[in-house]
Every structure is written in C-alpha cells, then in structure tokens.
Amino acid sequence: MSSTTTADTTDSMDDSTDDRATPARLRSLPSRLLSHTAMHAERLVNEGLAGADARKWHYAVLLALQESGPASQATLSRRAGIYRSDLVAVINELADRGHVERASDPADRRRNVITITQQGRQHLRRLDELLAGIQDDLLAPLTQPERDQLTRILTRLLDHHANRPALR
Numbered sequence: 001m002s003s004t005t006t007a008d009t010t011d012s013m014d015d016s017t018d019d020r021a022t023p024a025r026l027r028s029l030p031s032r033l034l035s036h037t038a039m040h041a042e043r044l045v046n047e048g049l050a051g052a053d054a055r056k057w058h059y060a061v062l063l064a065l066q067e068s069g070p071a072s073q074a075t076l077s078r079r080a081g082i083y084r085s086d087l088v089a090v091i092n093e094l095a096d097r098g099h100v101e102r103a104s105d106p107a108d109r110r111r112n113v114i115t116i117t118q119q120g121r122q123h124l125r126r127l128d129e130l131l132a133g134i135q136d137d138l139l140a141p142l143t144q145p146e147r148d149q150l151t152r153i154l155t156r157l158l159d160h161h162a163n164r165p166a167l168r
Contacts (some may be wrong), residue, residue: 013114028062041138054127057082062099062124065116072111148161 019027026032049055057080063077065071073091077084091114094100099120105111116124139147 044134044138045131048130049127052127052130054123055090055093057086057093058099059124059127059131061090061094061114062088062116062120062127065100065114066121066124070113070115072105072113074111076114094120097123 002150044064045056049059060080060082061076064076068079071079073087076082076091077087080087082090091100091102095102097119098117101115102112103115105113139150142150
C-alpha cells in the first residue's frame with residue numbers, strides 16, 4: 001500500500017509554484033498558463049477588494065455608473081456584466097453603504113434608476129488606486145511596453161472568442 005495520502009496528492013496538485021514535476025509540454029500550454037495566471041489574478045483582486053470591504057461587482061457597478069451615468073437596473077446589468085438577479089443584491093449592498101441611490105424612474109414608475117453618490121465616487125477612487133497596485137503586483141516582472149502588449153493580445157483573444165458561437 002502506498003504511503004502517499006490524499007492530502008499529499010492534493011497538495012502536490014495544487015502547488016502551482018513548483019512545476020518541476022509537471023511535464024514540459026504541459027507547462028508550456030498557453031491555455032494552462034492563462035488559467036493559472038487568471039486564478040492568481042482573481043485571488044489577488046478578491047483579497048485586495050475584501051481588504052477594502054468591497055467586491056469586484058461593487059467596482060463594476062460603480063465604474064459603469066461613473067462612466068455612463070444613472071441607469072435602470074436592466075441597463076446597469078448589461079453595462080456591468082452582472083446577471084439582473086445578482087445585481088439587486090449588489091445594489092442593496094452599495095445603497096446600504098451610501099455609494100448609490102435608487103429612485104423611481106419618472107418616465108416609468110415600475111423601473112428604478114440607480115445613481116452613484118459623491119461617497120460612491122470617493123470609494124471608487126480608492127478602489128481604482130487599490131486595483132492599480134494589484135495590477136502592478138500581478139504584472140511586476142513585465143516592462144510597461146510588455147504590459148501594454150499583453151493587454152492588446154488578451155483583448156484580441158477575448159474579442160475573438162466572445163464573438164464565436166459557444167461550443168456544445
């Protein structure tokens with residue numbers, strides 16, 4: 001019987017910083033590299049925002065409101081890329097903190113219009129600074145031209161795949 005426990009096996013599979021045992025072809029697969037980098041980026045962003053009592057959806061909503069102005073919940077859902085059912089909870093959290101206001105739409109009383117408050121703008125500025133630092137940490141080994149090139153390449157890949165029909 002093997003002396004390796006399930007915990008030992010799981011630990012070695014989860015340890016992405018020690019790739020020496022991983023086959024070279026696997027280590028060099030772009031899809032694997034993107035996936036591991038995305039997991040690391042997600043962790044950095046989530047931890048950083050949590051330290052500021054925020055979540056990524058808070059940032060997305062505040063940014064969408066700042067850039068495009070007040071919006072109905074349906075419009076804001078599209079702008080921020082958040083499902084309408086999930087957006088209600090995000091708006092409630094932001095409203096409770098004084099970052100957004102919800103008011104009836106004068107043109108259609110059945111609809112709410114969401115507006116960013118001055119306190120929300122200040123919070124967004126703090127989150128922008130925080131996320132800039134996280135981006136610097138994530139991309140630390142790259143020069144500015146390399147960061148710009150990476151952004152262009154990732155945008156091109158994402159645009160390409162966003163415009164393709166889903167595989168079944």
